[in-house]
Amino acid sequence: MNDFSVLIGGKAGFGIDKSGTVIGGLLNRLxxxxxxxxxxxxxxxxxxxxxxxxxxxERVASHRNKxxxxxxxxxxxxxxxxxxxxxxxxxxxxxxxxxxxxxxDKASSIAVxxxxxxxxxxxxxxxxxxxxxxxxxxxxxIKWELLENVFKKxxxxxxxxxxxxxxxxxxxxxxxxxxxxxxxxxxxxISGNQAVGLGLLKAxxxxxxxxxxxxxxxxxxxxxxxxxxxxxxxxxxxxEIGVILMAxxxxxxxxxxxxxxxxxxxxLMAEGLSxxxxxxLPIAIVMGQRxxxxxxxxxxxxxxxLHFVLNAGQGEFxxxxxxxxxxxxxxxxxxxxxxxxWKYQIPSIIFTDKNLGEGVFNFDIDSIPDIKEEAPxxxxxxxxxxxxxxxxxxxxxxxxAPEKEAAIKVNSYEHDESGITTEEPGLSxxxxxxxxxxxxxxxxxxxxxxxxxxxxxxxSEVALLCWGSNKGVCAELAQGLGLKVIQPLVxxxxxxxxxxxxxxxxxxxxCVESNATGQLSRLLKISGFNxxxxxxxxxxxxxxxxxxxxxxxxxxx
Amino acid sequence: xxxxxxxxxxxxxxCPGCGNFAIxxxxxxxxxxxxxxxxxxxxxxxxSGIGCHAKIVDYLNVNSFYSIHGRAAPAAEGIKLADPKVxxxxxxxxxxAYGEGIEHLIFAAKRNIDITMIIHNNRVYGLTTGxxxxxxxxxxxxxxxxxxxxxxPLNPLEVMLACGATFLGRGTSHGIELLKKLFKxxxxxxxxxxxxxxxxxxxxxxxxxxxxxKVYELKEHNPRDYNQALNKIxxxxxxxxxxIALGAFYKKEIPAFDQKFxxxxxxxxxxxxxxxxxLKASI
Numbered sequence: 001m002n003d004f005s006v007l008i009g010g011k012a013g014f015g016i017d018k019s020g021t022v023i024g025g026l027l028n029r030l031x032x033x034x035x036x037x038x039x040x041x042x043x044x045x046x047x048x049x050x051x052x053x054x055x056x057x058e059r060v061a062s063h064r065n066k067x068x069x070x071x072x073x074x075x076x077x078x079x080x081x082x083x084x085x086x087x088x089x090x091x092x093x094x095x096x097x098x099x100x101x102x103x104x105d106k107a108s109s110i111a112v113x114x115x116x117x118x119x120x121x122x123x124x125x126x127x128x129x130x131x132x133x134x135x136x137x138x139x140x141x142i143k144w145e146l147l148e149n150v151f152k153k154x155x156x157x158x159x160x161x162x163x164x165x166x167x168x169x170x171x172x173x174x175x176x177x178x179x180x181x182x183x184x185x186x187x188x189x190i191s192g193n194q195a196v197g198l199g200l201l202k203a204x205x206x207x208x209x210x211x212x213x214x215x216x217x218x219x220x221x222x223x224x225x226x227x228x229x230x231x232x233x234x235x236x237x238x239x240e241i242g243v244i245l246m247a248x249x250x251x252x253x254x255x256x257x258x259x260x261x262x263x264x265x266x267x268l269m270a271e272g273l274s275x276x277x278x279x280x281l282p283i284a285i286v287m288g289q290r291x292x293x294x295x296x297x298x299x300x301x302x303x304x305x306l307h308f309v310l311n312a313g314q315g316e317f318x319x320x321x322x323x324x325x326x327x328x329x330x331x332x333x334x335x336x337x338x339x340x341x342w343k344y345q346i347p348s349i350i351f352t353d354k355n356l357g358e359g360v361f362n363f364d365i366d367s368i369p370d371i372k373e374e375a376p377x378x379x380x381x382x383x384x385x386x387x388x389x390x391x392x393x394x395x396x397x398x399x400x401a402p403e404k405e406a407a408i409k410v411n412s413y414e415h416d417e418s419g420i421t422t423e424e425p426g427l428s429x430x431x432x433x434x435x436x437x438x439x440x441x442x443x444x445x446x447x448x449x450x451x452x453x454x455x456x457x458x459x460s461e462v463a464l465l466c467w468g469s470n471k472g473v474c475a476e477l478a479q480g481l482g483l484k485v486i487q488p489l490v491x492x493x494x495x496x497x498x499x500x501x502x503x504x505x506x507x508x509x510x511c512v513e514s515n516a517t518g519q520l521s522r523l524l525k526i527s528g529f530n531x532x533x534x535x536x537x538x539x540x541x542x543x544x545x546x547x548x549x550x551x552x553x554x555x556x557x
Numbered sequence: 558x559x560x561x562x563x564x565x566x567x568x569x570x571x572c573p574g575c576g577n578f579a580i581x582x583x584x585x586x587x588x589x590x591x592x593x594x595x596x597x598x599x600x601x602x603x604x605s606g607i608g609c610h611a612k613i614v615d616y617l618n619v620n621s622f623y624s625i626h627g628r629a630a631p632a633a634e635g636i637k638l639a640d641p642k643v644x645x646x647x648x649x650x651x652x653x654a655y656g657e658g659i660e661h662l663i664f665a666a667k668r669n670i671d672i673t674m675i676i677h678n679n680r681v682y683g684l685t686t687g688x689x690x691x692x693x694x695x696x697x698x699x700x701x702x703x704x705x706x707x708x709x710p711l712n713p714l715e716v717m718l719a720c721g722a723t724f725l726g727r728g729t730s731h732g733i734e735l736l737k738k739l740f741k742x743x744x745x746x747x748x749x750x751x752x753x754x755x756x757x758x759x760x761x762x763x764x765x766x767x768x769x770x771k772v773y774e775l776k777e778h779n780p781r782d783y784n785q786a787l788n789k790i791x792x793x794x795x796x797x798x799x800x801i802a803l804g805a806f807y808k809k810e811i812p813a814f815d816q817k818f819x820x821x822x823x824x825x826x827x828x829x830x831x832x833x834x835x836l837k838a839s840i
Contacts, residue, residue: 028840188839198832207639229831233638233818238664242631245624245661249635252602252622253643257635275625365836401620402599402643409614411623412607420567420615421623 002032002057002180004068007084008132009050009077012043016073018154019129020051024360025150026133026142027055028189031182035472036189036360037063037542042214042298048076057182061326061361061472065546069140071132072098073114090176092135094128110139110173117168123161130155130162134169141178144170188363192356192469193218195327195363196260196286199334201226204373206255207233209243214298215354216260216288240265244272244283251281252410254400256338260286263305264295270312273347277317279410280345280388280396280435282376284338289353289468291540300540301354303468306519309349310492316432318344318439321492323351325471327363329489330356335371336449342376343445344395344438351491353514355542356469381405386417390430394437443493451495452502455485461507462556465531467491467520470512473543477552488520494527508532510555512548563588563598567615576730576756577677581613583736584646584675588619590741591644601644604633606653608684609758610677613648627658630665633672641671641815644744651678655691655713666720666749668814673743674751676713679758680795687761694796710795717751718783718790718807724750725786725807729768730757735803742805748813755801768801775804783807 006027008019017038024034032055040049052063067084070077072093078100085091087106096115103109112135114128123130130151137147147166155162190198197219200208208227210220224234237243240261247257261269266287276283287309291302309321320340324330330352337348379385379399385406389396396417401408409419414431416422422431455471456464456478463484466474471487478485486502486509488495503509511521511531516538521531535551537543563585571577592598601619605611607626614621624632633647654662654676665672681699682688689699689706692713696705714725724746726739736754743750755772757765771793779785786807793801 186840188836190836190839194839198835201828202832209635226831226835228819230828235638237631237634238660241628242634242661242664245628245631246635246638249604249622249632249637250639251635252632253636253639255639271625272628363836363839365833401602401640402597403620404597404599406599407618407620409621409623411621412625413623415623419621419623420565421612 002182003060004055004179005064005066006053006069006071006136007050007067007081008053008071008073008129009048009081010073010129011045012040012047012049013045014049014073015126015129016040016049016051019133020053021360022133022150022154023053023136024189025154026137026146027053027179028186028362029146029150030142030179031184031186032056033059033187033362034189034360035060035062037355038358039541040299048080050077050081059362060476062476062545063542065544069136071136073128073132074098090139092132092139092173094132108176110135110176112169112172114169117165121161121165121168123165127162127165130166131169134166135173138170138173139176141175189360190327190363191218191358191360192327192330192352193358194222195330196334196350196352196357197222199331199371200258200284200338201230201232202331202371202373203335203338204256205232205258205338207235207247207250207257208259209235209237209247209257210260211237211240211243211265213262213265215290215301215357216262216286216352218358219260219286240268241272244269247283248272248276248279248281251283252400254398256342258284258286258338260288262288262290263292263308266305266309266312274313274315274317275412276347277313277315277319277435278412281410282341282345282347284341284348284350286334286350286352288357289351291538297540299354301469301514301542302538302540303353303470303514303519305351306491306523309351310523317435318346318442319492320344320346320348320442321351322348322490323468324489325356325468325487327361328368331363331365332368332371333489339374340442340445343374344442345376345398346438346442351468353469359469379406387419388415388417388431388434390417390434393441394434395441439493446490446493446495447497449490451488451490452498453487453489454502455487457482457484459505460484461505463506463509464552465509465511465520466513470514470543473545473548474512476545477548480549481552481556491523494523496527499527499529503529510535510552512543514538514542563618565616565618569616570612571609572760574759575609576679576754576758577610577613579730579733579736580675580677580754580756581616583733583740584613584617586737587740587744591744596644600642601646602636604629604636604645604647606649606658608650608653608677608682610648610650610653627653627656628661629654630658630661630672630674634665634668634670637670637672637815638818645672646675646744647672648675648677651676651680651692651713652682652690655711659691663716663720666717666722666751669721669723669748669811670814671747671816672749673746675740675743676751676753677756678713678753679756679762680764681758681762683758683761692795712790712794713753714790714806715787718787721749722751722807723748723809723811724805725790726752726805727755727803728752729755729772729803731765731769732772732803735774739805746808747816748809748811771801772803773800775802775806778804780805780808
């Protein structure tokens with residue numbers, strides 16, 4: 001067994017998320033590569049929540065239609081997911097609360113009286129999942145000692161009781177299969193949100209400011225946890241309007257600030273974003289997408305904000321937009337987004353979505369170039385200081401208060417080089433050109449980076465085109481079908497040259513997106529590119545490998 | 558920077574007789590005074606919202622952050638938290654701070670962050686040519702309410718007191734000496750301070766005569782007594798015809814938000830190692 005999936009499900013509040021982490025940790029330590037998809041409703045208790053942990057010899061970042069193990073802590077898990085069972089699947093269930101009605105005779109099942117065990121051990125309800133994990137470990141032929149190690153790391157409270165309960169589950173079950181370890185070094189297992197946070201830290205983040213909103217709140221939580229260690233300020237203000245204005249205040253003082261939000265919060269940030277454009281104050285915003293309009297499906301995923309983010313804010317100004325597709329890209333490009341924002345004094349927006357942000361993936365820091373904190377262009381102390389000095393590149397040297405020789409003036413109004421309000425027509429046009437000119441230089445700088453990546457069969461005449469978190473499923477499918485994958489990472493300024501290069505020899509371009517209107521296709525049109533086919537999914541859920549395969553195969557005929 | 562170059566080359570475009578001149582002159586005097594007492598001018602950052610009041614930052618050759626409507630407070634808070642040694646003075650209008658941006662004002666007061674808010678409260682929108690604001694009296698006939706407003710004004714000082722502001726004062730544009738005193742006290746106060754200035758808009762709501770008749774300076778008032786402060790603040794509700802008290806209503810010394818905020822610095826240098834450690838723990 002070297003590519004398999006484990007689905008664990010129960011009511012919200014059962015600790016399903018934690019179980020996913022523990023099972024992922026177990027498999028990861030066997031040298032397998034792991035991907036965890038988390039599916040939960042927008043409620044705190046009750047409802048149905050599940051995680052799919054997929055493990056393989058190779059890196060994977062998509063889930064399958066079928067599961068090899070289903071761990072059912074409640075009846076819903078069986079009812080909702082029994083179609084995922086294959087002939088050789090194993091279902092482990094809490095026999096005190098689940099009835100396997102209509103289960104195929106071929107499937108193997110293990111009944112564990114979890115409620116009874118919990119009661120006998122005097123354990124809390126939340127420990128049901130420890131019992132389940134114990135049973136899974138036995139059924140999968142994993143050594144007990146490995147469970148002990150992982151439990152000691154993951155359960156810092158009531159470790160012994162958790163282990164006792166797990167052992168009861170272990171003893172109830174029988175070994176049905178044998179998951180083999182892989183002799184390769186285990187890689188860290190982190191969420192996309194953590195990768196974003198680490199990348200920002202690496203590039204010299206001074207302050208993180210955020211109002212909680214799914215799916216980026218985990219960045220706020222993560223950075224608040226490590227703030228002391230990293231000398232980071234973390235602030236949670238009254239609203240996203242407060243967030244961006246505070247960040248601009250930090251930026252004015254020369255402190256690198258980043259924010260995280262989702263579509264609704266980004267709406268509130270729009271006036272601040274435009275202010276950043278006019279005042280040329282650098283800021284970085286992590287924009288985690290989820291389905292709208294409005295509240296939409298708060299705990300699910302989408303790629304619906306591309307044009308919103310491209311166009312948000314009144315007036316015309318330069319911005320940098322990047323959409324990483326995995327943890328390494330999230331780390332690297334979050335750092336670079338912060339760097340570029342300071343280099344060009346523009347807002348940078350890092351696109352994620354719920355699948356990337358809250359999904360858990362392996363992370364190989366050695367596979368990506370190092371991020372260096374870059375110093376912005378600083379004032380050469382030639383008097384008088386002009387905050388908006390009109391230079392060839394449009395980038396004006398920075399100085400920060402307190403500065404003995406200079407009054408540093410930023411302005412939301414059109415302004416002269418000193419930052420003082422003007423409405424004079426010639427100067428207004430000049431300053432507008434100064435600000436917009438920066439984009440040309442940014443574009444040139446971006447040529448140095450790999451802004452459009454390709455995967456799969458480079459000689460194929462058919463390419464899957466994707467952005468953000470769909471990279472994983474597209475890359476895996478392309479491997480299987482012998483197709484090429486094209487993934488633009490930078491979305492603005494659009495990397496026309498690198499995209500042209502990637503398109504060479506392609507006769508059929510299939511655009512895969514998690515939205516209903518084909519937002520990347522629409523962006524490409526602006527740059528003069530057309531896609532031939534579109535695969536669109538807009539139910540909040542990620543493409544499974546099998547689902548995408550069906551759709552793409554239909555287009556290959 | 559020194560006192561002699563406080564002004565800029567910008568032509569002043571406030572209407573003749575505008576109450577903003579008194580605020581500008583008082584601020585200039587206070588900055589000069591603070592400077593001569595040893596506060597370097599470069600340690601001051603001025604913030605503004607949008608409206609007639611906001612031009613003040615163009616008229617002063619001091620660090621400034623010309624912000625957007627309603628948002629002076631959070632910008633000021635960011636600046637203060639970025640470097641607690643700077644003094645941040647934020648100017649805002651009544652429509653600006655008490656209308657569009659009141660959520661921020663409430664939270665800045667709640668945090669007791671050490672910034673000074675000077676509110677140019679002319680009780681009318683000037684730059685948008687004469688509409689009612691949150692402090693216009695009931696029945697105010699503005700261009701959006703030609704039949705007169707049908708809602709009562711709010712008492713901003715009462716709101717601020719309830720939210721946790723630790724210095725509250727009021728002055729008028731016909732009382733520059735008191736403005737100087739209040740501004741200086743507010744700037745030196747370690748915590749959230751707000752001075753509501755009954756600043757007259759000569760074009761859209763000329764209240765000079767009315768205020769001259771109604772105002773009096775607080776005497777034998779103990780600003781450290783919450784109940785006394787509340788009573789005096791409630792004496793005039795921005796609507797009734799009662800006497801209007803001026804001066805410092807309330808003053809309380811408690812640790813400010815920015816003082817409690819842990820100063821980063823440690824840990825910046827060995828981030829690489831810490832990231833590696835975190836990753837190692839994620840296996």
